[in-house]
Amino acid sequence: MSQSTHVPHPDLPPPSASTGVIGWLRANLFSSPLNSALTLLGLYLIWLLLPPALNWLLFKADWSGSDRSACHGEGACWVFIKVRLDQFLYGFFPAEERWRIQLSWLLAVVGAAPLFMKRNPLRMPSALFMLFAYPLIAYGLYTGPLFGLPLVETSQWGGLMLTLTIAVVGIAGSLPGGILLALGRRSKMPIIRSVCVVIIEFWRGVPLITVLFMSSVMLPLFLPEGMNFDKLLRALIGVVLFESAYIAEVVRGGLQAIPKGQYEAADALGLNYPKAMGLIILPQALKLVIPGIVNTMIALFKDTSLVIIIGLYDLLNSIQAAAVDPNWLGFATEGYVFAALMYWVFCFSMSRYSQALERRLHTGHKR
C-alpha cells in the first residue's frame, strides 16, 4: 500500500509581463496612458538635448594643441581651458611659488582624511590639526614671510585658490560669531537678545552684493585715518559678518531642538552659564546642526562668485577675464562649462556628505 504524498505543483512563474525588464518598464514607465505619454516626452527631450551636448562636449571637441588654431569650432575647445588652467586654479600667483598652494591643498586632504573615515585613533589629532595648526600653516604658505618665503600680495591671489580661501575663511570665521549670536538670541536678557536679533535680521535682510559694496567702499570711511585693510580682507570681513547671521539661525535651530530637560539638568548640576552651554548644550546642539552648517557652506561656496563685483579674481572672474583675451575670443561657453563643473563637483559632494551625515547623526534620536 502506498501512500501518495501530495506534491504541490511548483508555483507558476509570474506572468512574463510583470517581471524582468518588461515588467519593470511596465511598472515604472508605462503604467498608464498619461505615464506613457510622459515617458515618450521625456525620451524626446533626452534625444533632443543629449546627442548634441555630448557631441559638443566630447566627440567633436578639440583636446590637443596650444593655441587657437587647434580648435575647429565644431565642438568645444578644451585647449583654451588647458592653456589657461594654471590661471584658473591659482590666479596671478607667481608660477615658481605655486607649489605652496599645492602643498596647502595636499595638507588639507591628508590632514582632514581621518575625519571622514569611521572611528580611528587619528580623528582627534587630525581635528585639532585642522582647527588650529592648519589655518596658520596655510596663511604662512599663501603670504610667505611667516616661513621666510617671498611675499605674495593678496592682489596676486586668484582662481580656485581664492574661491576656496574665501569660502573656508568665511565659514570658519563665521562659526564663533554665529554661535555667540545664536546664544544671544536665546538669552533671557532683553537687551542682549534685542541687540542680537537686530544684528541677525539686519545681515539676513540685505543682499550679499550690497554687503560687499559696503565693505569695499564704505568700510574705509568708518575706520580711523591711516588704518587700512587690503581688499581681500575687507571682502572677508563682509562675508564673515554676513554668514555669521545665517550660521546663527542654523545654530538657533539646534538650540531649540535640545529638550528643556537638558537645560534643567545642567542647572541642577550647578553649572554656570558658560559651562552649561559649553559642556552640555552646545555639543549636542552643534552635532544636530552640522548638516545645516554644511548647507550654509554650500550656499557660501556658490556666493563667493559675487566677489567679481568688487573686482577680485576668483575662479569665475579669472574665466571672465580669460574670455576677453583677444587670442581666445569666442570660447566663453567652454569657460563657463568648466567653471560650472568645478563648482558643481564641490557643491554636490558637500551636499551628498551633508545628507549622509544627516542620516548617520539621526539614528541617535530615532526610536
Added chain:
Amino acid sequence: MSKLQHCALSAAILLAVAGTAHAGATLDAIKQKGFVQCGVSDGLPGFSYTDDKGNVIGIDADFCRAVAAAVFGDATKVKFTPLTAKERFTALQSGEIDVLSRNSTWTSSRDSALGLNFTGVTYYDGQGFLVNKKLGVKSAKELDGAAVCIQAGTTTELNLADYFRTHNMKFTPITYDKSDESAKSLEAGRCDVLTSDQSQLYAQRIKLAAPDDYIVLPEVISKEPLGPVVRHGDDEWFDIVKWTLFAQVNAEELGVTSKNVEQMVKTSTNPDVKRLLGVEGDKGKDLGLPNDWVVKIVKQVGNYGEMFDRNVGEGSPLKIARGLNALWNQGGLQYAPPIR
C-alpha cells in the same frame, strides 16, 4: 612690516590703532612702508594693463613708477591696486592708495565735492565713438536711435546723454561695469557703437578679434583731461606728485632722455638742465626729495615723450599720434612750469 602683516595686525586690534596720517604725513608713511601704493585701471591696454605674467604695464602705471623713482630713487618700489571705475575715488579717499593714476577725468566736482586734488594732465583726451564699418556711419550725427555701449559711472556716461540731447537724437544706453564687457558687447552686436575716451577706444579696438572692421568716428564730443589724483589735505605730497609730471615734461622739452641723462649730468652747460637734474640748486630738497630725483625718474622711467611713445604712441600697438599731447612748442598742450 609687510602690508599683509600690517592688515592682520590691524584686524586683530581693530579698535586700538590710532590715526597716523595728517597733513604732510603721506610722504613719511610711504617712506616708512617702503613703497608707493598706486591705484590703476583693471585692464586698459596702453594705460594700465596686467599682462599674463602679472606685470602692470602702461602710461598710468609708468607714472606711478616715476613717483616711486622720485621718492625712493627706485622705480620698482611701487605696488599696484587694480580698481574699477566705481571703486577708484573711495579707495583714494580712504587712504588705501597713495596716488590714483587711472585715466580719471579732471572735473570740478571731483576736485571739490569728492575731496580730491588732480595733480596735472598726463593725457589730454576727448570722448569719441567706435563703430563697425558695416554700419556705414561716417559721423556721430547719424547715430540717432543707436544702442550705445558705455562704462557705468564715468563722465562719458553724462557727456553722451548731453550730446544726444543737444542734437535732438535718441539713444539706448547699455551700461557695463567693465570696459572689456562693453567691447565684447559691441563685437557681439548688442550695441551699435561704443563710446569712451578716444584713447580707450584705440586701446579697446586692438583687443577686438577683427580691429580693422571698426573705425573711430571723427567727432570728439568732450574735453577729458586725464591725470593723477591725490587726496585733499596733504600739500607736500600733492607737490611731489605734481612736480614729478612737470619734471618729465620739462625733461622732454630740454632734450633729456633716459639714454643721455647721465651724460647730461656731467656735461650739460644749459642752466635749465643743470637745475632740472639737480646739479645746481636744491630743487629736490625743497620738495623733500633727494636733489637727483629727476635723474632717477628720467633714467628709470624716461621723460614724458618716452613714456608716451612706449605705452600708447608709435612704439606701442596702439599707435596713437601725439596730437594734443605734443609739447606746447610743437603744437600741443603739454606745458610744464619751469623748474627754478
Added chain:
Amino acid sequence: MNNPNKGLTPTKPPLWNDPTVRAVVFQVITLLAVIAFGWYLFENTRHNLESRGIASGFGFLDSTAGFGIVQSLIPYGASDTYGYVFWVGLLNTLLVTVLGIALATAIGFTLGIARLSKNWLISRLAMIYVETFRNIPLLLQIFFWYFAVLRNMPAPRDSMSLGDSVFLNIRGLYVPRPIFGEHFSWVVVALGVAIVAALLVRRWAQRRQEATGQPFHTLWAMLGLIVGLPLIVYFLSGQPLSWEVPHLAGFNFRGGWVVIPELAALLTALSIYTAAFIAETVRAGILAVSHGQTEAAGALGLRPGLTLRLIIIPQAMRVIIPPLTSQYLNLAKNSTLAAAIGYPDLVSTFAGTVLNQTGQAIETIAITMSVYLALSLAISTLMNWYNKRMALVER
C-alpha cells in the same frame, strides 16, 4: 569666571553672584559697548568726511542725473533727478522679482511633483535638473545665459520674426504694444463687472450643489462671463484697441514693447535656479503629508489627480509656504546680481551709477540696504502672521 556655589546654606549670595544683578550688569556693559562702537564708527566717518572734504547729506537726490537708463517702467530722461533714478531702479527690481517669482513657482511646483512621480524617467529627469541647477552659482548661470546663449541671437537686420509683428534679435524680443483708445475704459469696467458676476455665479452654484446635489458647469460659465462680456463691450464701443507694431528704423527696432536681453538672461537664470530649490521644498512638503492621507483618498475613490489637488497639496502647503517665502526673499535679494550684466536694477543704477557720479557712498548704500531690509522685514512679518493663523487651524 566665577566659582560654582559651594555652600548649600541659603544665605544671600554675594552681589556678583546674584543672577539678577549680573544680568543687569551684563546688559549695561553690552549696551555701552554697542553705543561706544556705534559712536566710534560715527565719529570716524564724520571726521573722515570732514577732513577729506567729501560732500554728505541727501541733497544730491534733487540734482539732475544726466545719464540714460536702458529700461524704465516710468518715463525717464537724462534731465530727471537722482531721486527719480531711485524709483526707476526700484521698479526694475520689482519687475524682475515679480516675474521671477511667478516663473520660478510654476517651474518649481511642476518639478517638485515630477520628482515624486511614479514614472521612473520623469522623476530621474527632475532629479537631474534639481541637482544640476542648485549646485551651480547663480552668477555663473546668469553669465551663461547672457554671454553664451543670448549673444548668439541674430543682428537686428536679420531678426527672427513671427508674423511680422514679433521680432527676436540680439537687442531683445520685440512685441507689439497695445494702444488703448478713449473708450477702452468701458472694456475694463466690463471686465470688472464680469469678474464680480462670475464670483456670484460660483457662490450660487456651490450653494445649489450643496442643497440639491445638482452640479453646474461653473468653470465654463465663469469663463464665458469673463471673456465674453468684455469682448461684447469691446466691439460695441468700436474696437478701441490698436497695436503698435515694432518696425526696423535705422539701426534698431522702434515702437512696441521690448524685453531686453539683460532682463531675459536675469529672469531665466533666476527662475531656473530658484525653481530647483522650490522643487525640493515642494517635494519635502508633499512627503510630509502622511501616506495614510493618500490611501484614505484612494479609499474614497478619488482619482490620483484629484487626490493631489484636493488632499495632498492643501495639506502640504502648510509645510511648503514658510520655506517658499524665504525662497522668494532669496530671489528678490539675488536679483541684485543684475549689476553684473548691466540690467538697470536698484543696485546697479542707484548703488552703482549714482554712487559713482555723486561719490556719496554712505548715503546711496544706506538707502539701498534699507530698501531690501524693509522688504525682508515686511515679508517676515507677513510670514509670522501666516504661521500664527495656520497654527490656529490645527488642533
